[in-house]
Amino acid sequence: MTGFGRADGAADGWTWSVEARSVNGRNLEVRYRGPNGFDELERLAKTSAQARFARGQVTLGLQARRAQAADVAVVVNEPLLARYLSLANQLAEDGATPPSADGMLALRGVIEAPEEEDDAETRAAVQAEMAKTLEAALDALKASRQREGAQLAPLLQDFVARIETLVGQAEAEAQGQVEAIRERFTRRIAELAPDAPGLEDRIFLEAAALAAKADVREELDRLTAHVASARQLLGQPPAGRKLDFLMQEFMREANTLCSKSATTALTGIGLELKAVIEQLREQVQNVE
CATH class of the missing domain: 1.20.140 (Butyryl-CoA Dehydrogenase, subunit A; domain 3)
Known part of the structure; x- marks a missing residue:
């Protein structure tokens, strides 16, 4: 009952990939992990797995990212940057290497790029395409098994x-x-x-x-x-x-x-x- 399947997809500025794996198990156990905002996919993933398999531990992972628009405003979190800079200067006084601008800007949370939000219709369309990719990954897993x-x-x-x-x-x-x-x-x-x-x-x-x-x-x-x-x-x-x-x-x-x-x-x-x-x-x- 071991096997592996993978499928990729893209729609409306989103790209994603699904990996489906299975190992031996007396009964069927399905585990799913996916992106926030697409909660309905977990139910669909488990239902689809149950329709294809009777035994085994099946793990489904969906990784997705949204393409960042070129005109999105970038905001510097100045209060957080100031705290980082103060701490870096204290360390520099003790002999540490002085901070650089690019190093400070690369610290987590210093640069904030607000995420675009899809409207309900677009989100539903993307979720439907993701569901198709899940089905394709499960089909590939079934063929592997x-x-x-x-x-x-x-x-x-x-x-x-x-x-x-x-x-x-x-x-x-x-x-x-x-x-x-x-x-x-x-x-x-x-x-x-x-x-x-x-x-x-x-x-x-x-x-x-x-x-x-x-x-x-x-x-x-x-x-x-x-x-x-x-x-x-x-x-x-x-x-x-x-x-x-x-x-x-x-x-x-x-x-x-x-x-x-x-x-x-x-x-x-x-x-x-x-x-x-x-x-x-x-x-x-x-x-x-």
Whole structure:
């Protein structure tokens, strides 16, 4: 959801530029900063952003300046200049460089140029043109985000394919869990009570109970279903929030798979599965 857009405009002696940026965010948050006197633009900017985006932190900045007319009277603020000059002379007596005329006139507030005021009709026309520039900057931002999404899509598909491969490996490994549990339990019982009557029956019952607890078929079935859902969502944007939820479900099943694992190999697959899911989750934060 990162991106950048810019647009410029000019009308009736005004020039301006708009920059639109966005970064990742669970929900949509729009921030706007613009010039005084054009307050309606903030509402328009937020409404336009909401019409284009569903997620991300969007920042809009509009910088504008009015061209100064050549015949505008320039006024020197003499009382302020006198205070500056008095202070400068005191510093000069202490060894500082004496003030120059151009330096004094460059001090803030010494020269005052009264700003021209637009009439209501002109101000409304300029604001309407600024609104069009805002729209253009947001369109550029949207195009930027779409380009990033197009580049990201193959990466997301690769992660989903990797998860599918690991689920297949887990299914193959899980088929040997019952026998592994039985062998382990047989050795343990034989070590503790090698001559106990009915040992085989007890081993079978206990191993069956443990195997039932270690059955991961439901988790694997749900993981397979989640893979199908992920592919469907990636083909039907915007799907960022739905994918966020799906990542939680992926991780829940992977955690259960690891906790039920009875073999080192299956545990290793489960841990790798969790790592890939986490990588996919991080990339999903970029999805609209």
